[in-house]
Amino acid sequence: MLPPLTNPDSGLFCSRLTAGLNWARILLYGHSMRLLLCALGASLLSAACESPHEADVPGAAGEAGAVLEASVELGVPGGEDGLSLLPLADGDELRLQTFGQGGTHVIVGVRCTGLGNRAFVSATLRNLTTGVEVSEPAPARPQLLYCGKDGVCDLVPYLVHASGLTETDEEKNGLRVRLTAVARNDAGVRAEAEREVVLSTADL
Numbered sequence: 328m329l330p331p332l333t334n335p336d337s338g339l340f341c342s343r344l345t346a347g348l349n350w351a352r353i354l355l356y357g358h359s360m361r362l363l364l365c366a367l368g369a370s371l372l373s374a375a376c377e378s379p380h381e382a383d384v385p386g387a388a389g390e391a392g393a394v395l396e397a398s399v400e401l402g403v404p405g406g407e408d409g410l411s412l413l414p415l416a417d418g419d420e421l422r423l424q425t426f427g428q429g430g431t432h433v434i435v436g437v438r439c440t441g442l443g444n445r446a447f448v449s450a451t452l453r454n455l456t457t458g459v460e461v462s463e464p465a466p467a468r469p470q471l472l473y474c475g476k477d478g479v480c481d482l483v484p485y486l487v488h489a490s491g492l493t494e495t496d497e498e499k500n501g502l503r504v505r506l507t508a509v510a511r512n513d514a515g516v517r518a519e520a521e522r523e524v525v526l527s528t529a530d531l
Contacts, residue, residue: 399509455504
């Protein structure tokens with residue numbers, strides 16, 4: 328196993344690099360060998376970024392050391408590097424994407440507060456016309472989040488599968504869906520958020 332990165336700035340470095348690897352996973356989706364190498368790199372990075380001083384505990388502290396209430400906020404990737412979190416409001420448009428071997432997805436971001444720098448993040452999409460629901464399960468290991476000094480941590484980008492949300496011949500453009508994201512840490516602290524948004528097929 329790689330030795331932990333103990334430099335005070337290593338948390339920032341690791342989380343930003345992990346976000347970059349998340350984008351690489353998305354862009355290489357369907358290219359099995361490249362995706363395997365990307366996943367291996369992410370695993371090695373996660374091991375290197377482990378630190379005995381960093382633990383997911385209830386109510387991660389902000390700048391003043393105050394315990395923060397657990398909460399989750401949904402957004403979309405933005406900024407020049409695509410790693411910033413922009414607001415997502417009810418009624419906003421989410422564009423369906425397809426990568427590699429097919430299937431449809433939406434790309435969002437999840438902001439976590441009070442959960443520490445690692446969290447198990449999962450999501451569901453519910454077709455508000457038919458009631459059909461599809462899920463993006465949480466991974467076996469918690470995701471590394473990008474955290475600011477205020478204790479607010481982001482998972483950007485976050486890919487949510489949308490395949491199976493509609494019948495093959497059902498119109499997807501303009502479909503109203505409810506997106507729900509749930510985040511929890513190893514200590515069992517949990518929070519969730521939801522938005523009712525409209526799907527777009529403009530990018531398909």
